[in-house]
Amino acid sequence: MTTMEMTVPVEETIRALTEDHHDLLDEIQRLQGRMTSLVVYQSELIGDLERAQAKVRELDNVVDILATENQRLRDELDLVR
DSSP states (O other): OOHHHHHHHHHHHHHHHHHHHHHHHHHHHHHHHHHHHHHHHHHHHHHHHHHHHHHHHHHHHHHHHHHHHHHHHHHHHTOOO
């Protein structure tokens, strides 16, 4: 095999590898964009979860206050539960 004959397959191999490399870079960029979207969505969900948990604590406090007030009124009126 001559040097010229060896050069053509090497160049074709390099060209094919370069195309594969570009395809892989495009796929990596697409996946990074998708990952960014998922991280943003996860962050929103966590924020929603934290707000929901805060609302539960707030409602628990209201229930405690109302239960205490209810008991106080019952005690004042001598009502039995």
